[in-house]
Amino acid sequence: MDQDHQLIKLIxxxxxxxxxxxxxxxxxxxFAYALHMSGDRQAAEDxxxxxxxxxxxxxxxxxxxxxxxxxxxxxxxxxQVLRRLRYEYRHLTLVDAEVDSLPAxxxxxxxTIRNEIVESVRKSVLSLPTHYREVVVLxxxxxxxxxxxSRVLACPVGTVRSRLNRARKMxxxxxxLVHGEDAPEAAQRSERCYA
Amino acid sequence: xxxxxxENQLSLVTELESNDFADREDVIKHAASCxxxxxxLQEERSLSRSFGEIGAHIRQLSPSLDVEQRIMKAFDLEHxxxxxxxxxxxxxxxxxxxxxxxxAGISFALLHHQPQPASQGSNSRDDRLAAAxxxxxxxxxxxxxLSTGKLKWRAGAPRSMRNKISRDAGALEVPxxxxxxxxxxxxxxxxxxxxxxxxxxxxxxxxxxxGLPVNMDRADQPVKADVIMGIDGVAQAIRFxx
Numbered sequence: 001m002d003q004d005h006q007l008i009k010l011i012x013x014x015x016x017x018x019x020x021x022x023x024x025x026x027x028x029x030x031f032a033y034a035l036h037m038s039g040d041r042q043a044a045e046d047x048x049x050x051x052x053x054x055x056x057x058x059x060x061x062x063x064x065x066x067x068x069x070x071x072x073x074x075x076x077x078x079x080q081v082l083r084r085l086r087y088e089y090r091h092l093t094l095v096d097a098e099v100d101s102l103p104a105x106x107x108x109x110x111x112t113i114r115n116e117i118v119e120s121v122r123k124s125v126l127s128l129p130t131h132y133r134e135v136v137v138l139x140x141x142x143x144x145x146x147x148x149x150s151r152v153l154a155c156p157v158g159t160v161r162s163r164l165n166r167a168r169k170m171x172x173x174x175x176x177l178v179h180g181e182d183a184p185e186a187a188q189r190s191e192r193c194y195a
Numbered sequence: 196x197x198x199x200x201x202e203n204q205l206s207l208v209t210e211l212e213s214n215d216f217a218d219r220e221d222v223i224k225h226a227a228s229c230x231x232x233x234x235x236l237q238e239e240r241s242l243s244r245s246f247g248e249i250g251a252h253i254r255q256l257s258p259s260l261d262v263e264q265r266i267m268k269a270f271d272l273e274h275x276x277x278x279x280x281x282x283x284x285x286x287x288x289x290x291x292x293x294x295x296x297x298x299a300g301i302s303f304a305l306l307h308h309q310p311q312p313a314s315q316g317s318n319s320r321d322d323r324l325a326a327a328x329x330x331x332x333x334x335x336x337x338x339x340x341l342s343t344g345k346l347k348w349r350a351g352a353p354r355s356m357r358n359k360i361s362r363d364a365g366a367l368e369v370p371x372x373x374x375x376x377x378x379x380x381x382x383x384x385x386x387x388x389x390x391x392x393x394x395x396x397x398x399x400x401x402x403x404x405x406g407l408p409v410n411m412d413r414a415d416q417p418v419k420a421d422v423i424m425g426i427d428g429v430a431q432a433i434r435f436x437x
Contacts (some may be wrong), residue, residue, distance in 0.1 A: 014274045016267070016270060016271065016274070019267070019270050022268065022418035023267075025265065027257075027258065027263070028254065028257060031256070031257070031258045032253045032254055033249075035253055035256065036249075036253060041256075043260045045257070045259065045262045047264055048258055048262060048266075048393050049269075051263055052266045052269075052270075052402070053266065056269070056270055056273050057273075062243070067278075096361055104265070114248075117241060117245055118248050118249060119246045121242065121249065122245075122249055125249075136246075139248070140243070140246040141246055141249055141250040141253065142250065143250065143378060168242060171242060172235075172238050172239070172242060175242070176236070176238075
């Protein structure tokens with residue numbers, strides 16, 4: 001039995017320290033997932049709170065053979081995010097934070113260009129349909145394996161792979177349009193590549 | 196490699212999990228010879244790099260501290276509620292079992308009850324009063340605790356039980372209902388013939404108002420009492436029954 005599973009058992013018995021320990025182990029990942037999906041810090045904090053509150057009520061139903069605790073928590077968070085997106089449509093609000101961790105060797109103009117590209121990618125990810133966005137968030141932004149993502153999304157690995165492939169193509173198309181590539185040329189490339 | 200094959204194999208370059216290095220080499224080699232595919236490969240790599248930067252940046256962010264406090268507070272509240280809920284149920288279950296046993300005991304007593312002539316009843320003072328249809332003014336008692344430091348209980352079992360006891364004199368002792376002496380509540384008017392005894396339940400803390408000791412562990416449990424009600428409806432005296 002792994003440590004997370006032991007913590008879940010203790011939580012079922014009302015152990016406050018175990019709950020706090022589990023929170024410390026997973027809250028950043030849950031927060032990052034919610035932030036990537038919603039693009040809004042306040043919404044992400046709300047989702048995180050709802051996720052851990054949901055854990056209190058559903059800890060007893062956790063089945064270690066079905067998924068690890070991390071996937072179980074992400075599953076709860078995903079449910080909360082989708083519920084919010086369905087009813088609130090806040091996903092176009094963007095994260096306020098700036099990307100400032102570029103390599104020092106790049107020149108100022110290169111940094112500016114990179115910032116623009118990163119910002120465009122972030123906007124494009126937020127504009128993807130939900131089922132494409134979540135595979136990008138899990139597999140690309142949170143660097144989960146296809147198997148882990150398939151457990152969270154409750155779908156086959158092949159579905160994760162095909163959705164991710166399609167999502168990348170959609171993102172590249174969006175970025176071409178954003179950066180002013182000649183539309184007919186982009187359309188031609190798109191037709192050739194994705195047919 | 197053809198451009199169409201390049202498109203199919205492009206994921207080998209971008210997928211982090213790919214270990215097929217030979218195919219990767221083919222893809223990169225084709226991109227070096229085809230300008231269009233080279234651009235496409237560059238776009239894919241740029242996208243992957245952007246993902247890495249966004250992911251790394253977001254991983255550095257933390258939720259505000261009050262979120263954790265809210266969550267822990269919710270946990271405390273949830274746990275308290277659950278404890279109270281389960282404790283409440285166990286209390287109800289205990290009460291239900293006690294009530295069932297009580298009803299079973301009463302039923303048993305009634306089934307074995309054989310009426311006896313009144314003259315053969317007990318010689319209890321209350322029974323004599325009840326038989327005469329009147330009640331004499333009780334003696335004004337001094338609470339036993341004040342005089343002896345120990346409660347003085349007096350027999351006051353139901354008639355049926357007392358009859359059975361008198362029939363089976365010398366038999367096994369049957370638990371009886373015991374009571375304190377009557378304690379006057381209202382000294383303004385004497386207790387008149389025609390007054391009635393009424394059985395009531397009071398909070399156990401009421402005993403302390405009459406100078407009787409109260410077990411604080413059972414302070415929330417009610418206690419039975421007999422109250423002498425005057426013909427004007429005013430309570431005249433009280434005794435506590437166990």
